Amino acid sequence: MNRRRTKAAAAGALLGLTLAGCSLGGVQSIPLPGGADLGGHPYTVRAQFADVLDLVPQAAVRVNDVAVGRVSSIRLADDGWSALVTMKVNGKVRLPANAYAHLEQSSLLGEKYVQLSAPPAGEPARGRLAGGSLIPTSHTNRNPEVEEVFGALSLLLNGGGIQQLKTVSVELNKALTGNEPQVRDMLTQVDTLVGDLDSHKQDITDALDGVNELSATLAARDQKIGTVLTGLSPGLKVLDQQRGSLVTMLRALDTLSGVAVDTVNRSKDDMVADLQALAPTLQRLADSGKDLPDSLQVLLTYPFTDEVLSGVKGDYLNVYLDLTAVPGTQLVPILESKDNSYDSTAQPQDGTPRSKKPKQQKQPRNQGGLPMTLPLPLPSVTTTSGGR
Incomplete structure (x- = not known):
């Protein structure tokens, strides 16, 4: 009778577990015994990994190798290239907002877990990691896998470099012997070059972005470029001819x-x-x-x-001007005086011989019968003794 009750209880427990699993979304949603204590007020943290390997939900989340939470879900990020890991962390855990997340392994063949840590010594801590925070890809990393280590070791041992180490060492010694200053100078220049490239990485990134935009523009205008190239072909044929x-x-x-x-x-x-x-x-x-x-x-x-x-000493300076009167201008003739005319009949009263008065020269007249006016007089100047 006791055995029957025990079997019935076990079946009921199994049925309850099955129903609970169906209602909670699968076995992975059931908390495992011995897991981290989340406390009464856990908060959710998300981390974006470039590669999560074989990390599974319900994996541990640790801080200084102490379990403080668990992985609740793993899905593909919106960029389509990385994995988004959602974790629940005990509310008593305090981490800076710029915390780091590393994917580590408990042992050589142990389980994967997420290790949360403060930023390194060279980077100051900022703020506090709160619920809903996202740790970007630049602050996440993973340790090498055992398979990767064995693969590299196999490549090294199976003709990948061990047999050539002696040859490489001998040749390096021959090349470097006596050229230490030149090699040191070359390494210094390489270090300077790498430093300059690192200081201008933003400019290099901007240049690559510009090339990307140019490529996109050319791709959007490929039909126009094809039309231009088609139109250039006759000209190229003429140049070839x-x-x-x-x-x-x-x-x-x-x-x-x-x-x-x-x-x-x-x-x-x-x-x-x-x-x-x-x-x-x-x-x-x-x-x-x-x-x-x-x-x-x-x-x-x-x-x-x-x-x-x-500038004209000892010579004359003549100027001839042709003037044209404005239409409608009235020309006034020169008045002639009778006192200056020549009189051949006048006889003096005292019996003295008469003197001939010079007869005034006849005033020249134009075709209309009006007397012609003389040109304007030149301005009076005082000549020097050398002038004429």
Whole structure:
């Protein structure tokens, strides 16, 4: 009877476990005995790994090798290249916001677990790791797998380098012996180059992003580029047909350049002599200073200033002007005086012989019968003794 009750209880327990497993989403959702104590108020932390290997849900989450939580789920991240691990951590655990997550193994063939740690000594801690925080890929890493170590060791032992170590060592000794300063200088330059590349990594990244954008733009305009290349083909055919003429032209240009260079070399002495002969003239022009531009101001100016007299000593300066009156202008004739006319009949009262008065010259008249006016008088100037 007791055995029957025990079997019934075991069956009931198994059925309850099965129903519980169906309602909670599988066996993986059932907490394992002996796991980490999450306390009454655990918080959720997410970490993005480039590779989680064979990490499974319910794996331990440790801090300083002390279990403080467990992995609740593992899924593909939104970028499609990394894994997103969701963990539940005891609420009493305090970590900075820039904490690191490492995927480690408990032993050589043991289980995988996630190790949470504070940032290294060179990086200051910031803030606090709270619920819903995400540890980025730059703060996650993993240890090498045993299979990877054995594979590298197998490659090394099976003709991958052991047999050649002696040869490599001997050749390195031959190459480095006596060249230590040069090798040290080369290593220094390599270190400087690597440092410069590291300091300009943002610029290099920006350049690569620009090349990526250019490639995307070219890919979006591939039809237009194809049309342009198709339109260039007739021109390329013409250039190919006229290749002989182009080659001949370039050869003629080469010959012409040779002749030009030879001509310049031959006439170099004469050119230098001409420039040297021109130097005194240029020096006199430079010595004239402001006198030359001042003289040009009065060269074509009427009436001329007194400065012109110094340039026309001993000669006359005549100016002929043709003036055209504005239509409608009234010309006033010159009045003639009767006192200046010649009188041949007038006889003096005292019996003295009469004197002939010079008869006034007849005023010239134009075709209309009006007297012609004389030209305007020149301005009065005082001539020097050398003038005429």
